[in-house]
Amino acid sequence: MTGRRSVYIEAGGHELHVSEWGDPARPFVMMWHGLARNGRDFDEVASELSNDYFVVCPDTIGRGLSSWSKSGGADYSLPVYGENAVAILDHYGAGSLRWVGTSMGALIGIRLAAEALKGRMTHLVINDIGPDIPLAARLRIAAYVGKPPAFDTIVEMEDWLRTSYAPFGDNPDSFWRRLIDTSVRRDNAGRITVHYDPLIASQFTTHKSDLDVWPQYDAIEAKTLLIRGALSDVLPKSVADDMRARGPRPDYVEIPGVGHAPTFVDAEQQTLLKRFLAE
Numbered sequence: 001m002t003g004r005r006s007v008y009i010e011a012g013g014h015e016l017h018v019s020e021w022g023d024p025a026r027p028f029v030m031m032w033h034g035l036a037r038n039g040r041d042f043d044e045v046a047s048e049l050s051n052d053y054f055v056v057c058p059d060t061i062g063r064g065l066s067s068w069s070k071s072g073g074a075d076y077s078l079p080v081y082g083e084n085a086v087a088i089l090d091h092y093g094a095g096s097l098r099w100v101g102t103s104m105g106a107l108i109g110i111r112l113a114a115e116a117l118k119g120r121m122t123h124l125v126i127n128d129i130g131p132d133i134p135l136a137a138r139l140r141i142a143a144y145v146g147k148p149p150a151f152d153t154i155v156e157m158e159d160w161l162r163t164s165y166a167p168f169g170d171n172p173d174s175f176w177r178r179l180i181d182t183s184v185r186r187d188n189a190g191r192i193t194v195h196y197d198p199l200i201a202s203q204f205t206t207h208k209s210d211l212d213v214w215p216q217y218d219a220i221e222a223k224t225l226l227i228r229g230a231l232s233d234v235l236p237k238s239v240a241d242d243m244r245a246r247g248p249r250p251d252y253v254e255i256p257g258v259g260h261a262p263t264f265v266d267a268e269q270q271t272l273l274k275r276f277l278a279e
Contacts, residue, residue: 002050004043006065011087012080017065018088019043019057022050028094029053029277030085032105034261035203036145036196038064040182041102044175045264045273053098053277058088060104062197064182073202078210081108086116098123098277099222102261103234104203107213113224114216123277124222126250128229128261130239131214137233137260138204146201150191157184157192167231167259175265217247224250225276229258251276 002022009016019039029049031042039057046055059066061084062076069075085108089097099121101109106126113121144164151157158180165179185195203210224247228240244252253272255262262269 004046008065009088009091011084011091012075013070014061014075014084015067016061016084016088017059019046021046021055021057022053024054024092026052026054028089028092028097029055029100030088030097030109031055031057031100032081032085032102032108033057033060033063034103034105035141035200036063036194037102038182038195040064040178042100042264043178045270048270049274049277052274054092056088056092058084060084060200062200064195068197069199073199073206076197076200076202077207078104078108078111078203082112082116085112089117089120096120096122098125100125100127100264100273100277102127103129107211110213110220111216113222114219118219118221121222123279124220124224124248125227125273125276126224126243127227127264128232128235130235130243131212131217132236132239132242133211133234134236140233142201142204145196146198146204148194148196148198150187150189150193152191154180154184154192167229167233168261168263169229169255169258171263171265175263217243220248222248223276223279224248226250226252227262227272228252228254229260229262230254230256231259232261234260 005020007018033041038059042057049055099109106129187193228235
C-alpha cells in the first residue's frame with residue numbers, strides 16, 4: 001500500500017478523521033499534531049516513515065475533518081483526546097506503538113505513556129513542549145487560536161497563516177501550500193476562516209489544569225526523545241534541561257533556526273526520527 005488514505009473512526013460519540021500510510025502489517029506509529037493543527041501536517045514525514053511502519057495521523061476532534069464537540073468546549077481536553085487515541089488503536093488492533101507528538105500531541109502522548117498505554121508505548125517523541133509552558137507563550141497561542149479571523153480571499157488567509165506559523169521555520173512551498181489548503185474553510189457567510197472550532201482554546205481556560213503533566217512525565221517508561229526548536233518560546237531551554245534530568249531522561253536534540261515547532265519536513269529531521277524509532 002502506498003500513498004495517504006482517509007478513514008473515519010467512531011470514538012466516544014465522535015467521528016475521527018485519520019490519515020493512514022503504509023502497510024497495516026508493519027509496526028504501528030501514531031503521529032499527533034498540535035493545538036490548532038491537523039494530521040495533514042505530517043504528510044511528508046509520514047510518507048517517508050511508511051516504508052517501514054504503518055503510520056496513522058488523526059485529526060483531533062474539533063479540527064480538520066473530525067467532528068466538533070456537541071457540548072461547548074467540554075470535550076476539548078487531554079483526557080478525552082487520550083480516550084480517542086486508545087479507540088483508534090483498538091480499531092486497528094494494535095498491541096504496541098511508537099508515538100510522535102508535536103506540542104499538544106506530545107502532551108497527549110506523555111499522559112498515555114504513563115497511564116492508559118503504559119507498557120504498550122515503546123517509543124515516545126516529545127516535539128517542542130514540556131510540563132511548564134511560559135505564560136507569554138500561552139497567551140500568544142490563545143490569542144490567535146481563540147479569535148480566528150475571517151477573510152474574503154484565500155490569499156489574505158495565506159498571509160495570516162504564514163505569519164502565525166512563521167516559527168515553523170523554513171519549509172518548502174509545497175508544505176505551505178498544503179498547510180493552507182488543509183487549514184481553511186468557508187463560514188456561514190461564505191468568508192474564509194480556519195478549519196477548527198474556536199472553542200479548542202478552552203485548553204488554556206477550562207482545561208488548563210490538564211497541562212500540568214510532571215507526574216505523568218516522571219512515570220514514563222518508554223524510550224523517549226525530546227526535540228526542541230532552538231528559538232522556541234513554548235519549551236524554554238531551562239525546562240528542557242529539567243526534563244533531561246528526570247523522568248525517562250530522554251535523548252535530546254535541538255533544531256537550529258526553528259521556533260515552535262519543528263515540522264519534520266526536511267531530510268535531517270526525518271533521519272533523526274527514523275533513527276530513534278528504529279532503536
